[in-house]
Amino acid sequence: MTAHVKPKALTDYRTRDFRMLIDGVWTEGTGVIERVAPGHGSVVSRYPAGTKADAERAIAAARKAFDDGAWPTMTGAERSNVLLKAADLIAARTDELAFLDAVESGKPISQARGELGGAVDIWRYAAALARDLHGESYNTLGQGTLGVVLREAIGVVSIITPWNFPFLIVSQKLPFALAAGCTTVVKPSELTSGSTLVLGEILIEAGVPAGVVNIVTGTGLEVGAPMTTHPGVDMVSFTGSTAVGRLTMANAAQTLKKVSLELGGKNPQIVFPDANLDEFIDAAVFGAWFNAGECCNAGSRLILHRSIAGEVTERIADLSKKVRVGDPLDPQTQVGAIITPQHLEKIGVYVDNAAKAGASVALGGKALDLGLGQFMGPTILSGVTPDMAVAREEVFGPVLSVLTFETTDEATHIANAIDYGLSAGVWSRDFDTCLTIGRKVRAGTIWMNTFMDGAPELPFGGYRQSGLGRELGRHAVEDYTETKTLNMHMGSRTNWWMPR
Numbered sequence: 103m104t105a106h107v108k109p110k111a112l113t114d115y116r117t118r119d120f121r122m123l124i125d126g127v128w129t130e131g132t133g134v135i136e137r138v139a140p141g142h143g144s145v146v147s148r149y150p151a152g153t154k155a156d157a158e159r160a161i162a163a164a165r166k167a168f169d170d171g172a173w174p175t176m177t178g179a180e181r182s183n184v185l186l187k188a189a190d191l192i193a194a195r196t197d198e199l200a201f202l203d204a205v206e207s208g209k210p211i212s213q214a215r216g217e218l219g220g221a222v223d224i225w226r227y228a229a230a231l232a233r234d235l236h237g238e239s240y241n242t243l244g245q246g247t248l249g250v251v252l253r254e255a256i257g258v259v260s261i262i263t264p265w266n267f268p269f270l271i272v273s274q275k276l277p278f279a280l281a282a283g284c285t286t287v288v289k290p291s292e293l294t295s296g297s298t299l300v301l302g303e304i305l306i307e308a309g310v311p312a313g314v315v316n317i318v319t320g321t322g323l324e325v326g327a328p329m330t331t332h333p334g335v336d337m338v339s340f341t342g343s344t345a346v347g348r349l350t351m352a353n354a355a356q357t358l359k360k361v362s363l364e365l366g367g368k369n370p371q372i373v374f375p376d377a378n379l380d381e382f383i384d385a386a387v388f389g390a391w392f393n394a395g396e397c398c399n400a401g402s403r404l405i406l407h408r409s410i411a412g413e414v415t416e417r418i419a420d421l422s423k424k425v426r427v428g429d430p431l432d433p434q435t436q437v438g439a440i441i442t443p444q445h446l447e448k449i450g451v452y453v454d455n456a457a458k459a460g461a462s463v464a465l466g467g468k469a470l471d472l473g474l475g476q477f478m479g480p481t482i483l484s485g486v487t488p489d490m491a492v493a494r495e496e497v498f499g500p501v502l503s504v505l506t507f508e509t510t511d512e513a514t515h516i517a518n519a520i521d522y523g524l525s526a527g528v529w530s531r532d533f534d535t536c537l538t539i540g541r542k543v544r545a546g547t548i549w550m551n552t553f554m555d556g557a558p559e560l561p562f563g564g565y566r567q568s569g570l571g572r573e574l575g576r577h578a579v580e581d582y583t584e585t586k587t588l589n590m591h592m593g594s595r596t597n598w599w600m601p602r
Contacts, residue, residue, distance in 0.1 A: 107428030110429060117147065122150050124316050125160070125167075127312075131152050131153070134149070137294070140440060146206060153324050167311065167313030182281070192221060192225060192304060196219070201214075202297045203268050204438070206265075208394070213436075218269060224273045224274060235583070237251045251586070255284045258334060260337070265294040266396045272288060272301065274341075275341075284337075287318060293442070331354075338361050340363050341365075347569065366496040367398045367522050368493075368494065370405045371389065371401045371529065379413075384421070391500050394440060394500050395501060405507055405513050407507060418482060425479075446469055446476045449498070452492050456492040456503075462483065466480050466481035517539075522564065522567055523545040524546055525547040536551065546564040546565055546568065547560075559575060561578070
């Protein structure tokens with residue numbers, strides 16, 4: 103049994119009311135969305151229920167700010183200074199932002215604070231890239247020709263973010279779009295909009311002009327859909343499920359918008375007998391239970407060499423029993439609440455179906471009754487085979503599937519035999535083995551003898567149905583640009599129609 107931290111009722115908390123940001127003005131909606139804290143069972147936030155008309159007004163504001171406003175024509179240094187000020191203001195409001203993310207999403211408060219620190223680092227990195235964005239020149243085309251390739255902001259960008267990392271994921275998109283000179287319409291998840299709306303306050307204080315960042319709250323049907331179809335939008339950056347990503351891509355195709363998609367994952371960790379098992383056990387527990395498994399990068403598949411599978415599974419189960427599950431606001435909590443009762447039920451169905459298909463529940467497997475909220479402790483399924491749904495589909499919960507292999511080729515085959523390709527890990531003291539796996543596994547990130555490390559300098563994104571494009575890295579800002587060729591001719595030009 104895992105360690106439990108029972109939630110305390112939010113008796114001293116006053117529900118917070120928010121408004122949308124459209125063209126620099128804080129705006130009410132025609133309806134209200136109430137957010138019930140998944141870890142405490144009480145209403146913690148109220149947001150406007152935005153409509154198609156609200157989305158269209160926000161798009162019009164962003165369009166005007168891009169076509170006629172100052173932001174796209176500022177120097178890179180000027181935009182950089184605004185982003186640096188925003189980073190400082192985010193850092194100053196870390197406790198407030200972390201609290202909102204913790205109560206609205208159910209993630210542990212200590213984890214939320216760590217995510218805020220990572221977000222500040224990303225904003226500062228994007229600020230540096232604003233000054234470094236540049237094109238190319240070609241003076242090798244002959245004496246009469248000079249070629250110059252410009253990078254220009256793509257225009258209005260719709261940014262749609264999920265509920266599992268409310269502030270961190272908007273920070274993987276928005277500062278890079280702003281660094282490039284774009285204007286934006288942001289739709290956070292209707293489950294976790296609070297911290298993004300506070301970000302709107304921060305950006306106004308930092309000096310972002312009206313209309314450059316608009317934040318519209320509401321559902322995907324009412325707000326998200328028009329943000330992906332409207333002809334006034336030039337690009338869509340979406341993070342969420344693969345199913346909604348397909349719909350987003352289809353919607354954007356109507357007007358041939360550029361699309362960046364960061365979607366699902368079913369990420370393997372491949373472990374060889376010569377691995378440092380002490381370090382791996384810790385990484386396996388972290389990779390599986392971080393954010394209650396509600397993470398596209400979760401290490402939800404262990405592919406263990408058959409000779410060590412029994413020992414490793416037992417050791418992971420023993421360490422997982424020490425993981426503290428419960429109140430998101432307790433600094434000692436490591437696994438918080440599940441986002442909604444419906445999602446908790448869905449996770450349970452995956453576990454039950456796996457057991458019916460022949461898997462064994464080595465740990466957990468049931469929802470936890472902690473008095474308030476909805477929780478599920480670490481769950482380990484052994485004896486999983488590659489054909490089972492729990493081994494192929496994204497459960498998005500604290501469920502770890504254990505599979506086994508004999509040869510390197512079998513391990514890579516199991517790793518690649520799914521629709522996703524976001525990330526993977528490989529554990530071996532033999533670096534030839536690590537590089538072999540790293541070259542053969544089709545995923546956007548391969549961790550070697552570690553798991554879920556990251557830095558703003560390193561690109562992030564997936565293969566196949568894990569998405570299109572890359573976030574972070576020095577090319578992230580370039581993703582929000584178009585290239586324009588200036589082909590300049592000097593001196594006289596030979597007339598085409600004259601005989602030679």
